[in-house]
Amino acid sequence: MDFPYARLRRRPDVEAENLQAYDATDVLLVERGLSLGVDGHEIAVIGDEYGAITLALTAAGIDGIRVHQDLATGRRALALNAADLGLAGFEPHDLGAALLRGVRLVLLQLPKSLAELEEIADAVARWAAPDVVLVAGGRVKHMTLAQNEVLARRFGRVRAERAERKSRLVVAAEPLPVPAAPPFPVTQRHGDLVLAAHGGAFAGAKLDIGTRVLLEVLGLADPQLRRSAPEPGETGPQPPSGDGISGVLNEEPTEPAPVVVDLGCGTGALAASYALAHPAARVIATDRSAAAVASARATVAANGVADRVDVMHDDAASELPDASADLVLLNPPFHLGTSVHTGAATRLFEAAARILRPGGELLTVFNSSLGYRAELTRLVGPTEQLHRTPKFTVMRSVRR
Template identity: 75%
Template sequence: MPEFPYSRLRRWPDVEADNLQAHDATDLLLVERALALDVPGSETVVIGDEYGAISLALTAAGRRGIRVHQDLATGRRALARNAEELGSGGFTPHELDEGLLAGAQLVLLQLPKALAELEEIADAVARWAAPDVVLVAGGRVKHMTLAQNEVLGRSFARVQAQRAERKSRLLVASEPLPVPESPPFPVTARHGDLVLVAHGGAFAGSRLDIGTRVLLEVLDLGGPQLRRTEVTRAENERNGGESSRSSGVVNGGRRVLDLGCGTGALAASWALAHPRDRVVATDRSAAAVASARATASANGVADRVEVTHDDAGSALAAGSFDTVLLNPPFHLGASVHTGAATRLFEAAARLLRPDGELFTVYNSSLGHRAEMSRLIGPTDQLRRTPKFTVTRTVRRP
């Protein structure tokens, strides 16, 4: 059997750089373990295959009918692109549901960063896969903890850690335990008037992360720049001005985008505070999208908040938003990398109408202000704490 060409895999449309690869040693270990087991492709499930290294290597080896779940829209597009490039097929994409796991004998998992996400996945496997299913989970040793074994142990009677190889390790879980009547996720929490609903893979879970909290405080207080904007728009509407109609405003309200929405805290809060506005929330994480939809419903604003699974708003029309809200990430997987934030700034520049506004919160140690000024337009600081900075950027004409 010819060796699979891992080096030809690309991360696109995710950030690409010399220190970022489309496969790692964990992918290879999972593929090797799967090939050593006599499990048909139709009874094999792959979860968390970032760019297709596991799925495509197995299909190239003749394992057809593999079911695949990827949380990230970027991963889904990369898998499709890599499959086309290599002329490979034989897999079907699924969400994390019964259709993905029904009858599965073997589940291969790239361990997620969040224990809550691992808990939701382990419960789903124990709940829907075959009674004799084997879950093989792998990760880089430096990112693995005993807590991962403990989480798997809540859903499986046997969890065995394998010997580390090439700085990666596999955990083999078998003998699924009885599952509770209801899945452990999503979970719900109230924060004042705001209700957050979160699946395991959503950033910060049902907590209100501190960066979002700072941005919400600034928006709720109505800083001077925001207040001037509100007054100007109100005057334009009273005077029959054209600004609202020419900027894509619906029924006198603004079009607002929560870019990288997570659980939808910003989108739901804005919709609650501004009932005339129409809000779109988008995220590349399927878990975040499911959470944001549930959050919008829990707060009674589902009719005014549209949630989409997308890569940096790539499916949204250019110049179609008056306001963008953004709490950008500073990690790509386990790597600290500002490329993810840059892609979102570029997206905001494309999606905002001329003179539209971007409100951003970010770690004060990062030099995002200069980058936003370069990519989008003049950027002013609204608040700075020892940890976070909130800015307002106006899209240049």
């Protein structure tokens, strides 16, 4: 089969010369899937970043494939690529029983985290057909023996194949009995805050350092987590000042209720903490990762603020109206998949600028080495440093 992989695009995700919409692992998974002759209604594809696996199979005449993609950008890219190529014959699903019930073949692009792989392996063993075969693939440089060990906890037979085109397939079969309850989400308490996390959520149920620094600046960190004095090279946390956010941070309720957006919310630590401290605010948490969104929903429920926090699965707040937010909180990523690339942060800065009302404020925490101040000033408005440690910097930008 001669599928036009080169025609696939990553949009609406970041596009650049060093970023492409498929790799050799996709091709190997497609070749294996076609060779097994399984009916399309008994095939599930998981982790297909931009649709290369799903669309190559449908182009070969396989219909009824179920597909799960964690990222909203991947789901939209699949739809756009399918439209460009005139292809159909697949159904999107979240990770769960509807995706896997009765499935006899799972094609998986191995995820970065072992926790995410554990959740996927458990789901396949829990809901797929008893004779299911899981074919997982990855780039050799990113694969570890620990991935085989995770699979072996849910499958009686796990076999790694020889590397080909710098990629490798691992085949798992004979699913083992699973515990009564799924292993995710996991929870962890951080002072008064409870974090919940599914396998694919960044940092799991831990409170990542950047988020903790931003919570300190906002005055929302639990006293047990605060340090008594700055470390060498730090400036002490400075609360935002000026006209823009002073009303939002004020304990007195305002009319109308201020709108606060946790952009790229992850497990929802910022959204839940802000909602707990500011009952009058309307808080929106949004992330492009389905695992993060499921985690954030579990987090706000665990903290009793589910009625005050709206959690959305969305790419760069695309579903929020222009000039609708008073405050945006942002701890942006600096990786795209396994590539170091600042394009993801730029897209979120642009999104914050779009959804902030004039005079609204963006509080951003990022690795101090990245130096985003000029870009924030250009895209959002006047930007000042509120806090700096050797590792992290917090900036305040006012929407011009």
